[in-house]
Amino acid sequence: MINQRSRTPPFEQVADILRARIESGELPKNERIPSEAELMAEFQIGRTTARKAVEVLRERGLVETQVGRGSYVL
Numbered sequence: 336m337i338n339q340r341s342r343t344p345p346f347e348q349v350a351d352i353l354r355a356r357i358e359s360g361e362l363p364k365n366e367r368i369p370s371e372a373e374l375m376a377e378f379q380i381g382r383t384t385a386r387k388a389v390e391v392l393r394e395r396g397l398v399e400t401q402v403g404r405g406s407y408v409l
Contacts, residue, residue, distance in 0.1 A: 337378050346387035349378055350395075353388065357397055357408050367405045368398055 356362045374385040392398045400406040
């Protein structure tokens with residue numbers, strides 16, 4: 336799913352895919368988004384890339400992270 340030849344960094348690509356899932360309702364409000372480990376497995380990315388993708392979603396106001404529980408759609 337990640338285009339390695341794209342000029343868009345992989346973490347941005349993952350964030351965009353998750354944003355689209357949120358906007359489509361596939362990931363509804365108050366739902367936990369996939370964990371870092373789940374993102375790593377699904378997209379074949381490293382932990383840092385997964386972490387940055389979630390950070391982008393937080394910065395955009397789409398998710399909030401609860402320490403020890405995960406990140407949830409706002």
